[in-house]
Amino acid sequence: MADKELLARGWAVRKRLWPDSERSGVEVFRALDPEYAEFVVEHAYGGTYGDPALDLRTRSLLTCALLTAAGRARLLNRHLRGALNIGIAPAELVAVFKQTALYAGMPAANDAFKLLKEILDERKPAV
Amino acid sequence: MADKELLARGWAVRKRLWPDSERSGVEVFRALDPEYAEFVVEHAYGGTYGDPALDLRTRSLLTCALLTAAGRARLLNRHLRGALNIGIAPAELVAVFKQTALYAGMPAANDAFKLLKEILDERKPAV
Amino acid sequence: MADKELLARGWAVRKRLWPDSERSGVEVFRALDPEYAEFVVEHAYGGTYGDPALDLRTRSLLTCALLTAAGRARLLNRHLRGALNIGIAPAELVAVFKQTALYAGMPAANDAFKLLKEILDERKPAV
C-alpha cells in the first residue's frame, strides 16, 4: 500500500472521529513542521487506527484510557469528543475511566470525569 | 447487590481469565492482608470487570494497553495470558501494543512484544 | 463492618479535611455515576483514610506527596487545603515537596510550591 493510500485512510478515520474538524487536530504540528503533520495522519491514523486488526470503536476506547492515565487533558478532551461522535455512549466512557482508575489511580479518573461532564453539558440542548 | 454477589462475580471473571490459576494472582495480597485480597476480587473483578457496561474482551484489551504503558511487567505477563485465554488473538495484542506506542512511546511496546513472544513460545507445542 | 458504617466514616473523614465542602469533591463523579461517587467515599475515605493503621495527618502528607509527584494540580490543590485544615503547617508541606523532589524531580516540587503559595495568599487576611 502506497503512502498516499495510508494518508487518505488516515484522513478518512479522522473525518469519522471529528466530522467537522478533522483537520484541526494537526494544526499544531503543521505550523512548525508540515511534513510531521502529514506523518502523524499517515502513520497514527492511517497506519494504526486504520489497521483492521482492531475496530475503530475499540481503538477509541483504548485511546481514551491511555490519555486518561497519562493526564493529557487537551488531547483527552478531543478524543472524548471523537468517541461520542462515533456513537460510544457516555456510560461506556465512564466505564473506561473506572477501569483506568484501577490501573492508574483515582485522580486520573477524577480529571476525566470532569472533562466528560463539561463536554456533555456543552452538547446538551438549551431548553 | 450484596457484597457476596460481587465477590462471586469477581471470582467468576477471574476463572474465565485464568482457568487454572484464578486464585494465584491475589496471593501476594492475601499473605499480608487477607481482607484486601478479598476487596480486590470484589471491587476490581466483581465491580469493575464484571460491570456489563463493557464486555470482558474490551476490558482485557484496555488492561493490556494500560499495563503496557505503565511498564508493569509482572502484571502485564499475567494479563496477556488472560487475554489469550479468553480468545483474543496474538495479532490483536500486537495491535494494542502498536497503538499504545503512539500514546506512551515505543519502549513500552518493545517490552510488551518481548513478553508476548515469550508467552507464545512457551505455549507452542514441542514438535 | 457494614457498608453504611464505612460510608459514614468516609463522610466523617471528608468533613475533617474540608469542613465546609466535604461533598464538593465527589460532584464530578456524582454527575455521571452516583454509585461510583458513593464507592469513592466508602472505599477511599471510609476504608482507606479511615483505617487506623495510619493517622489522618500521615495520610494527608502521603497524599500530598503522591499528587505532587503525579502532577495532578486540581486534586493537589484540594488536598493541600485539606492538609492545612487539619493543622498541618505550611513548613511541613514544603518539607514534603522537597522530599518529593528527590524522588520525582524538581519540576514536581516547583508546581506544588506555586499551588501552596496561591492558597496561602488567598487565605491571608487583608490588612
Place this chain on the structure above:
Amino acid sequence: MADKELLARGWAVRKRLWPDSERSGVEVFRALDPEYAEFVVEHAYGGTYGDPALDLRTRSLLTCALLTAAGRARLLNRHLRGALNIGIAPAELVAVFKQTALYAGMPAANDAFKLLKEILDERKPAV
C-alpha cells in the same frame, strides 16, 4: 551549618535506616562519580531526611509511597528494609501500599506487596 556537618548528619541518618550497610547504597554512585556519592549523602540524607521539619518515620513512609508509585523496585526494596529497621510495622507499610493504590493504581501496590512479602520471609527465623 557547614557541608561537613550536613554530610555527617546524612551518614547518621543512613546508619539509622541501614545499621549494617549504610554505605552500600551509594556505591553505585561512588564507582563512577565519588563527588556525586557524597552530594547524595549530604543533600538527600543530611539536608532533606535530616531536616527536623518532618521526623524520620514520616519521611520513611513518604519515600516508600513514592517509590511504590514510581515502580522503582531496587530502591523500594532497600527503603522497605530501612522502614522495618527503624521500627515501622509491616501493617503500616501495607497501609501505605493501599493508600498509594488509590493514587497510582493497584499494580503499584501489587508489586510492593510482593517485595515486602519476600523481605519478611527472608527475615523470618528458621524454625
Place this chain on the structure above:
Amino acid sequence: MADKELLARGWAVRKRLWPDSERSGVEVFRALDPEYAEFVVEHAYGGTYGDPALDLRTRSLLTCALLTAAGRARLLNRHLRGALNIGIAPAELVAVFKQTALYAGMPAANDAFKLLKEILDERKPAV
C-alpha cells in the same frame, strides 16, 4: 570550590538562559523557603548546568526533552524560552519533540509543539 562560587556560577547560567528574568524562576521557592531557592540555583544551575562535562546547549536540549516527556507545561514554557535565548533554533526544538515522541508518545510532542508555537507567535514582530 566553595558554595559561593557554585551559587555565582548558577546565577551566571540563569543569566544566559533568561537575560531579563534570571531571578523570576525561583520566586516560587523563595516565597516559602528562601534557603531552598538558593539551593536550587547553587545545585541545579551551578553544580549541574554549570558542570563543563556537557555544554549549555546540550543541557538545554536535554531539559526540553525531559520536560516534554513529563508534561510539565509551566517549566517547559520557561525552558523553551531559555533554549531560544541561547541561540537554539526552533527547528532543533521541533527535532527534540519528535525524538521525544518516539520515547514518550505523540501527546507529549503535541503539547510541546503548541507551547513553542505560542512562544514564537508572541516573539514575532508585529508588521
Place this chain on the structure above:
Amino acid sequence: MADKELLARGWAVRKRLWPDSERSGVEVFRALDPEYAEFVVEHAYGGTYGDPALDLRTRSLLTCALLTAAGRARLLNRHLRGALNIGIAPAELVAVFKQTALYAGMPAANDAFKLLKEILDERKPAV
C-alpha cells in the same frame, strides 16, 4: 525521499550505534510483526535519528536521558552501549544521569548508574 532510502538510512544509523548487532534490537518486533520491525527502523532510525536537524551524538544523549527518566532498563542498557560505541565518554553519560535526576528524581539516576557500571565492568579488559 523514498521509503527505501529512509530504511537504508535507518540501518546505517543502527550500524553506527551497534556495529556488531544492528539487527538484534528489532528482533522482538520482527518475531510478531515483520512490517512493524521495518517501520521502526524506517521511521525511528531513518526518519528521526537520521534527520540532520540534530547530530547523532546529541540524539544519543537525549535518548539516554529519556530512557533513564522512564526506567526502561532493557532499552537503556542497549542505548548506553550505543552511546559508548559512537564515542560518548562515560563521564558524559554520568552528566546526563545527574541532569536527569534533577527532572525525574534520583532513583532514575541510581538505576542508570548501576547499568552503566555493569556495562563498563564487562568491557574492561581482564588483566
